[in-house]
Amino acid sequence: MARRIDIWKKGLVPAVLAAGVLLFNSGALAQAPPLSEATEGCLMCHEEATPGIVADWRNSLHAKTSFTMAAAASKKSRKVSSQPPEGGLAEVAVGCAECHTLNPETHKDTFDHEGFQVHIVVSPKDCAVCHARQTDEYSRNKMGNAHRILVDNPLYMTMVNAINGPPVIKDGKPVTTAADELTNAESCLACHGTEVKVNGTQVRETDFGDLEFPVLEGWPSQGVGRINPDMSEGACTACHPRHGFDMATARKPYTCSQCHKGPDAPAYSIYSVSKHGNIQASQDKDWDYTQKPWVAGRDFNAPTCAVCHASGVEDANGNVLAESTHQMNDRLPWRLFGVIYSHPQPKEADTTVIRNKEGQPMATSLDGEWAKDFLIDEAAREERKNAMLGVCAGCHSRQWAEGHWKRMENTLQTSDAMVKAATDVMEEAWNKKYAQADNLFDESIERKWMLQWLFYANSTRKASAMAGADYGVFAGGRWDMSKNLADMAQWLETQKKSQ
Structure with missing residues (x-):
């Protein structure tokens, strides 16, 4: 909390907390829902730490809409498909905390961050809090299973290794070897999706002091069949890029x-x-x-x-x-x-x-x-x-x-x-x-x-x-x-x- 107060005193976050006024253009001010206290806390640091992400989110429909507002649309035009989320989430804008602190107990990448239980990788299970039907449909789609379709098929993986594996010359002929994970991650799995695993934690020096973060293998990844740290499959951001989700x-x-x-x-x-x-x-x-x-x-x-x-x-x-x-x-x-x-x-x-x-x-x-x-x-x-x-x-x-x-x-x-x-x-x-x-x-x-x-x-x-x-x-x-x-x-x- 002391770090947030220091930022506030430096004037790095002008009245962002005033009902989200600076988040929206003038045409949307009257309709902008309030921000949750947790998202306000995120913005205090990330306004400076990741300004591009914040700007992208500000321009998004998420920033200008609450679940209740979205659910009020006609059946034909409605984009939410779940029951109203609990804990007051239905009445606030869909902000940083509303996505990155959902279901913390299921995420292996959850870590303590400034008093919040935050996870890095937002998964389809998180998106399902508001978009249950779309998430279920995607799970029944080959794209949503694309990682396993490739990696768990030995015939396909033989082809992957034949293409990606650095060959060894024996008796004047190239012999296939297994491709390494980094090569596969930037080639076949760039589309099919990697498996994102947590491999311990690491302390990093930031503008806000030394902070501890989980170390992710298979990251970054936006492949359509990505295996997420909560063991869900898929990446909504493959088609709806973060953090605008346009x-x-x-x-x-x-x-x-x-x-x-x-x-x-x-x-x-x-x-x-x-x-x-x-x-x-x-x-x-x-x-x-x-x-x-x-x-x-x-x-x-x-x-x-x-x-x-x-x-x-x-x-x-x-x-x-x-x-x-x-x-x-x-x-x-x-x-x-x-x-x-x-x-x-x-x-x-x-x-x-x-x-x-x-x-x-x-x-x-x-x-x-x-x-x-x-x-x-x-x-x-x-x-x-x-x-x-x-x-x-x-x-x-x-x-x-x-x-x-x-x-x-x-x-x-x-x-x-x-x-x-x-x-x-x-x-x-x-x-x-x-x-x-x-x-x-x-x-x-x-x-x-x-x-x-x-x-x-x-x-x-x-x-x-x-x-x-x-x-x-x-x-x-x-x-x-x-x-x-x-x-x-x-x-x-x-x-x-x-x-």
């Missing part, structure tokens, strides 16, 4: 481009050259990204990633085109990228339980057969297809949308056939011992096989789904699939002649 940012395609730019996940690259992306880039300044529900033709006139996959969308007559969701695959019958063959979406977000007919942790076999017991059935696929076509109906006729969908499903078949041909070449190479099957991803011919599905088939499928034509032909599409297959077949023939 809906407009989450709805713009640039946010999705952090992880979906390619070549393994080329969605943003494809979107940017599509007609939809062309319209968004040209007219974005005239759109309103803050409305809920989001009205097609009024707030926007071409879809972004959020329009198709997450946001609640209506037409100008108030007809619901799509209900809002944080599950992301509610409108997706097919799984298109990151896999050898396209296939129906998994039934469960935790794909580590999937086993194909050979017992491998994949949703298909190498011959393309689906692991049907783990995938949604035809009825579920039709329901999700209609949900996506409902979004299309905001701007297109049913005939237009159905025609587009027919082409896309045809592309799945043709791209899978080209992957199957490449796999046939690869399997013959394994059978004849031209390549070793103990690691599917480390030899040069196996890298060509990976190119066929991890890059080129991905690009082709996504281009068809998102109407980005060139990516389905020459920009990593069908041209590269056919050329790569020819190169693989020629390599195999050369191996046969050399025996």
